[in-house]
Amino acid sequence: MTSWTARLGHRSRLVVACSQFLRFGLTQLVSCLFPAALFAGLAVSKYLSLPIARNDALLVFCLLLTFGFWLAGLETWREIAVIFGFHLVGLALELFKVQIGSWQYPGDAVTKFGGVPLFAGFMYAAVGSYICQAWRRFDLRVSGYRPILTTVLAVLIYANFFTHHWIVDLRIPIALGLLLVLRRTWVFYTVGARRYRMPLALSFALIGFFLWIAENFGTFLDAWNYPDQVDVWRLVHPAKFGAWALLVSMSFVLVASVKSLEGRLYHRGTPASVATPTATEISPQHRIANRVRT
Template structure:
């Protein structure tokens, strides 16, 4: 009898833990979905304009208008703050500069016509990078992110600059991304990200979070190229899967994005403390 009661309570306890885990996973997914709202609109717009031609303007121009309206809508309804808009604008400019250089070097192209093109790059492309910043800023706020064992400002800033510059310099010099990835592991090996889900706190190794975000952005890149957001040289004749080696590029881009957002958050926090 005692064994039966013990088994009953054990099953109840295990079942309760499973239900709580499912509930927490649902809340985490919901917060992630809200944080990805900008990205969802981008993918939906790419898909719709790919199969339903819009009148009066080229497709790339319509995408720019849609993304600008979406940005304004999110600001109007408080889904993004003014500080987040500043960060997103910074990423838009950083991404646009990288796009102009990469298109010039033939890494990829935007084959369709548009009035809003600069040096072969449509202005809407900056929103691809801005959407990463939007996700990071919103997820940071919604999940109440805290960083543990965060490296010194004088280590983080040069590392972020080196990663970003390597996207340019590897066309003229050796590609040092492997060395940079090793350096990232060394610098952030002891760093953790703490986040909150439905009142409970969890933690994850920061390097693992980089890898997960980079992998999902690579998946998003395959979706974007499928809907004609841009195309790589091997996709000119027909769409094909983006090479898995691009994961390392997106991983480094995510790291740069995270370092910039984290640094700005810390600088702002110190200003408020002072």
């Protein structure tokens, strides 16, 4: 009897685990609405004849998509502002990288400057949109987060994407510094009725990996090309996975600044377990503490 009940309990736990994993995956997919729509636009514009240049059409599509998200209440004006901020950060990086020949954008367009179409910034904005959506749908909170040090390192990571062309590449020392600062930083999230946590640094790595996969799809759809992909498509170098994982830190810092203003940044200290209706509620006292800490 004991053996039978033990097997039954094990099977029940397995079913719950599988159910939670599927629920987690579905929530992730819904959080990727903006990136998914962007890639749908890339696919359609590649194979469909358009009355205007492809890059111009993609810019119009991305602007309408952003406005639609705000109109539907999927993103707040503060989130739109921070996403636009990451758009500008990404666009500056694109202008520099294209000028030095790191990659190129095929095709002409009215909205193409310095070899970079303006829609390119929305690929970075899509990362910010995903983080905002995931924050809301998973009820994300962080503990042990050190905003000033993390911001400084995120800025250094971004600057290194420019400076390593003239001086020694410092991404490894900066990455190690980021791991040191985030060693006690946890991100808490809810799936169904349960509350989980994972190291924030691990979440950066996971997002970076999926961004590397997305970049392979983007180059396959001829949105942009690396020098070795101009004649025939090849897999994007795996080293880009690390670059994306580091760049995610900049997006996270921007989104976290908004969540701090909203009182939705810091975790109350409730253990990662089955959540109660108030398990993730932010108390007035904690909101005051958030403002003081930031």
